[in-house]
Amino acid sequence: MEWPKPDAASEDTMDSFLEKFQSQPYRGRFHKDRWEEMETEAWIGKFEKFPLFMKKALSKIDPKENPDLACLQSIIFYDEQPPEEQAKTYKDEGNEYFKKKDYEKAVILYTEGLKKKCADPDLNVVLYTNRAAAQYYLGNFRSALNDVTAARKLKPCHLKAVVRGALCHLELKNFAEAVNWCDEGLQIDAKEKKLLEMRIKADRLKRTEQRDVRKAKLKEKKKQNQNEALLQAIKVYFEDEDRAELYQVPPKSTLLQVLQHPRYFVKTLTPAFLVCVKSSPFCRNYLRGRKVHQVK
Template identity: 75%
Template sequence: MEQWEPDADADADDAMDAFLEKFQNEPYSGGFHEDQWEEEFEKVPLFMRKAPSEIDPNENPDLACLQSIIFDEERSPEEQAKTYKNEGNDYFKEKDYKKAVISYSEGLKKKCTDPDLNAVLYTNRAAAQYYLGNFRSALNDVTAAKKLKPCHLKAIIRGALCHLELKNFAEAVNWCDEGLQIDAREKKLLEMRAKADKLKRTEQRDIRKAKMKEKKEQNHNKALLQAVKIYFEDDGGTELYRVPLKSTLLHVLQHPRYFVKALIPAFLVCVGASGFSKNYVRGKKVHQVK
């Protein structure tokens, strides 16, 4: 005799009828409150417009549960790194660059074996660091990305941009040239190279001008020093002693013919070729201090 199994659909219908009857007779207690439904709606992970900076399991249990699933340490390093990369990208879109840097850094800490993924993490972190004004840190990241993936054009573009910000114009030109070997029509690289080359030439011109000015000033000072003559008189004022420019005050004060008057050392400083100097030494015996 054929055995009949219970009708599963009939059981489901009976259960649904019982639920609807209960729902009609008892008020639903799990709904939003009328006066604060927007705040409660915002706590539902699916409808959150912005995740809280700190997730409190007591305040947001559903979100904490989802986070524990997403960042499960039992997943492979590659999967975890991708999760942190995606999280960093979301923060980057929101212009929260500090949190983006943290997320990309966490992804790199997983030390996955995928060089392309690690290169992306470095390059994306460099972009976030750039917008934070940390140009040297950004440059370090794109350099690391380029080592992992030498043809990574985004890393090269951002590296050239960092060199521009750091005023390393010659290096910026080199990075642009390297990128143009990969894609000779890359517009950003062409524009940056032209700008970097112009700034490099201007910098080199300014350096040459500064060196010429410095040399001119040195020659002027040297000529001035050569023209300056320093003397002191003996006690009678009839003889002069010429002091070498390299002499120290102590050396001169120890000279047997030097006299200090009123406790103040006195010297005569003049331009040797001047009329005053010629008239002053005329008729006087001049000695050279050794």
């Protein structure tokens, strides 16, 4: 079972918002040709509504009457809000980006929410599981798995975290772990359809993987036996022409070890060996009457 893939990213709404000002000037702007008119009492009153021109601070700010000042105040005093409120704000903003399939920005906002280290475990669980979902869509399955694991440490029975963790294990081909997570989730809700479907899929893939491992081990064992039989059948010798004697080389000897033997001589810069099958007629005839030494 797979989560749906995200669509292509939509156009940046901020760019289109800024482009409007190239053809649509701001209606509330001040005109340099109308300074005399602006010196009237009515215009002076308008000036004082702008934070830059205010002569005194307002005791109470009405967002409808002074939207610019209210915006500045929210920025200045944002850090004074409780960590829970800040974390919730980041969570809500992350959810908006998640709905727009902008998962990278969603991850950033959920991360900022977790950095607030608020004391509400339920809120932190949501931040972890939501970030895991965004990481999943980005293909960061291991990061997503780390997040749902952290969420389950705070709330072991959080079903969404279990479901997303099982999905991550499937993507990472940890089929046995996926089965375990599904089983744990089904203990929480025995009728959870996603877990039931994943349990069947993960178990099937686990059995297939185990079968493939067994086949690979048998194949490797067979190949190893064939190599050992071949080494037993093949005999390697080098000849001491001065004495007309042969030296049998152990199968596991290296070329360097043989070249360092005191009775081995290299001719025309090329090492030479005699390789034959032990029980072949040629080998029997060739060795007949020759003295053979064992190289140690």
